[in-house]
Amino acid sequence: MIDLHGKIYSCKHCKTHLTKDQDIMSKTFQCKHGQAYLFSEVVNISIGNKEDRMMITGLHTVTDIFCVGCGSNVGWKYEVAHDKSQKYKEGKSVLELCKIFGPHDSNDLVCQQISELLIQE
Structure with a gap:
């Protein structure tokens, strides 16, 4: 397991470090x-x-990613x-805010509240 330092995003279930704030490329994705x-x-x-999945921006070949700490899909x-216009995404990962902890913007509070409800289920 790799420990990260600074502003960290981690798994909501087990707190395993996943990425850093400085690695954000876009905050405009939906899940x-x-x-x-x-x-x-x-x-x-x-x-x-x-x-292969048909997404809002067209057809992509994707893999689901899972936390190595607890196995949760993140x-x-x-x-x-x-x-061609979507090639910049290749090799990049999307993390669903409802499944992670991190230094979210204040407008992400709704997603944080939804994630709390999902964890309680």
């Missing part, structure tokens, strides 16, 4: 439960099987973007 961030680098994860990684 089933709300907001998500695109990160250039994520650590302490395992990767699921590749599958997001997905882009393996192949089939549209």
Whole structure:
């Protein structure tokens, strides 16, 4: 396991470090439960099987990513973007804010509240 320092995002369930604030590439992504961030680098994860998914921005080959600490699904990684305009996503990971702790912006409070409800289920 890799320990990170600074402003850290970690797994909501087990607190395993996943990435740093400075690795955020975009805060405009969406997931089933709300907001998500695109990160250039994520650590302490395992990767699921590749599958093609039709997303808002077109067809992508992705893998789900899981926390190595507890096995929770925390997001997905882009393996192949089939549209040329989306190639910048390849090799990058999306973490769902509802599944992580971190130095979220104040407008992310709704997602944090949703995640609290999901954990209680």
